[in-house]
Amino acid sequence: MAPVRRQTSERVLDIAEALVQTRGFNAFSYADIARAVGIRKASLHHHFATKADLGAALVARYRAAFLDALRSIEADTESAPERLERYTDLYGSVLRKGRMCMCGMLASDAATLPKPMRESIAGFFGENEAWLARVLAEGKKRGQVEYEGTPSSLAAFFVSSLEGAMLVARAGGDPRPFDDVVHHLLGRVRAKKAAPRRRRQPQR
Amino acid sequence: MAPVRRQTSERVLDIAEALVQTRGFNAFSYADIARAVGIRKASLHHHFATKADLGAALVARYRAAFLDALRSIEADTESAPERLERYTDLYGSVLRKGRMCMCGMLASDAATLPKPMRESIAGFFGENEAWLARVLAEGKKRGQVEYEGTPSSLAAFFVSSLEGAMLVARAGGDPRPFDDVVHHLLGRVRAKKAAPRRRRQPQR
DNA sequence: GGCAGCCTACCATCTGGTAGGTAGGGATTG
DNA sequence: CAATCCCTACCTACCAGATGGTAGGCTGCC
Numbered sequence: 001m002a003p004v005r006r007q008t009s010e011r012v013l014d015i016a017e018a019l020v021q022t023r024g025f026n027a028f029s030y031a032d033i034a035r036a037v038g039i040r041k042a043s044l045h046h047h048f049a050t051k052a053d054l055g056a057a058l059v060a061r062y063r064a065a066f067l068d069a070l071r072s073i074e075a076d077t078e079s080a081p082e083r084l085e086r087y088t089d090l091y092g093s094v095l096r097k098g099r100m101c102m103c104g105m106l107a108s109d110a111a112t113l114p115k116p117m118r119e120s121i122a123g124f125f126g127e128n129e130a131w132l133a134r135v136l137a138e139g140k141k142r143g144q145v146e147y148e149g150t151p152s153s154l155a156a157f158f159v160s161s162l163e164g165a166m167l168v169a170r171a172g173g174d175p176r177p178f179d180d181v182v183h184h185l186l187g188r189v190r191a192k193k194a195a196p197r198r199r200r201q202p203q204r
Numbered sequence: 205m206a207p208v209r210r211q212t213s214e215r216v217l218d219i220a221e222a223l224v225q226t227r228g229f230n231a232f233s234y235a236d237i238a239r240a241v242g243i244r245k246a247s248l249h250h251h252f253a254t255k256a257d258l259g260a261a262l263v264a265r266y267r268a269a270f271l272d273a274l275r276s277i278e279a280d281t282e283s284a285p286e287r288l289e290r291y292t293d294l295y296g297s298v299l300r301k302g303r304m305c306m307c308g309m310l311a312s313d314a315a316t317l318p319k320p321m322r323e324s325i326a327g328f329f330g331e332n333e334a335w336l337a338r339v340l341a342e343g344k345k346r347g348q349v350e351y352e353g354t355p356s357s358l359a360a361f362f363v364s365s366l367e368g369a370m371l372v373a374r375a376g377g378d379p380r381p382f383d384d385v386v387h388h389l390l391g392r393v394r395a396k397k398a399a400p401r402r403r404r405q406p407q408r
Numbered sequence: 409g410g411c412a413g414c415c416t417a418c419c420a421t422c423t424g425g426t427a428g429g430t431a432g433g434g435a436t437t438g
Numbered sequence: 439c440a441a442t443c444c445c446t447a448c449c450t451a452c453c454a455g456a457t458g459g460t461a462g463g464c465t466g467c468c
Binding site: 022023024026027100103104105106107108109110111112118121122125126148149153154156157159160161162163164165167168169170171172173177180181183184185187188 | 228307329360363
């Protein structure tokens with residue numbers, strides 16, 4: 001039969017990704033995935049020989065998808081504030097699905113993961129910070145945003161705060177605090193001289 | 205008679221705490237603890253009947269110790285900026301031990317934990333935010349700190365950013381980015397009119 | 409004598425992983 | 439054209455080791 005339905009290995013990755021994002025790498029098993037996909041455990045090993053292989057594929061795909069999303073943001077708008085807001089939306093939409101950023105989740109499991117995975121996770125954060133740093137530097141040059149300190153340290157600040165906000169918001173079971181953090185973060189770089197975007201957000 | 209050696213159950217908690225902070229709740233076993241303490245696995249169940257019980261005791265002790273530390277900070281200084289810096293030091297010293305905040309780590313495992321633990325973890329974050337909010341409100345009243353937005357939303361921002369900074373710093377294996385985040389965070393509330401505080405400013 | 413604190417021995421269940429086999433489709437070859 | 443071959447994708451059956459947890463017994467102190 002022609003491959004009418006999604007490639008099995010893609011479905012495996014989809015399910016594994018959801019499991020990592022909600023439970024963590026050490027809190028799901030091949031049996032869990034097999035059940036969800038509808039094949040036997042042994043067949044999983046045909047697609048991903050070991051759990052480490054599965055993990056590596058998972059991170060690689062996630063990184064690529066994230067980079068795509070970043071490119072798409074840059075293509076859509078040249079406004080730094082808008083780019084930053086779109087960036088925070090990336091995190092927000094994950095949180096609204098009841099999930100944690102996959103690499104944030106894996107970061108907490110890092111000590112138990114094989115080295116290739118750890119390096120790829122660090123790579124994810126590096127890419128994110130590099131992208132943000134570029135957006136921040138460009139935005140400053142154009143007078144779209146204002147801030148003190150280096151673009152790269154502020155970029156790291158963004159990533160850390162967003163990851164932490166997801167973590168804490170999930171622990172409380174309430175996504176609203178996340179939006180507060182986003183608000184503080186974006187307010188931090190808003191150019192004051194520009195149009196009077198007074199936008200005093202309702203403080204709930 | 206003074207107990208010559210630490211109570212076994214305290215040693216168990218110490219070791220379990222370190223394991224949670226470095227590996228997560230699902231990545232260590234009773235066997236790991238037993239080996240480290242030097243007793244048999246079955247004896248552990250004498251102190252903590254189930255792993256859930258151990259987890260609950262762990263969080264309870266951690267919360268209490270943290271509250272003690274906060275009280276101690278308030279007793280030591282009345283300066284809001286100093287209090288905030290001392291607060292960030294609490295996190296920094298954990299990170300320098302190669303550990304993650306225990307409740308941050310547990311937050312990522314939350315979906316797999318028994319409800320009492322989850323609630324206690326949320327309680328930890330609530331207490332932290334409440335303390336910070338109080339310090340921030342008081343500090344503003346005294347003109348020691350300046351900021352926009354409500355104290356409680358800024359408090360949540362502090363907690364989120366610090367937790368995230370630990371998470372990301374640990375993933376990269378380098379604690380320096382954490383200090384950057386602390387710097388940004390403290391800079392955000394520094395009163396501009398007040399005397400020039402000579403804090404470290406190297407931007408690495 | 410009771411009990412805290414420890415022990416040995418054992419349990420069912422789950423873990424990631426392996427061995428070896430079957431079904432079917434597409435290409436290669438006589 | 440058909441027979442063969444190979445490969446992908448799946449299967450059943452199994453494995454050793456780890457998991458959290460239990461049953462029941464010993465010892466030494468108040």
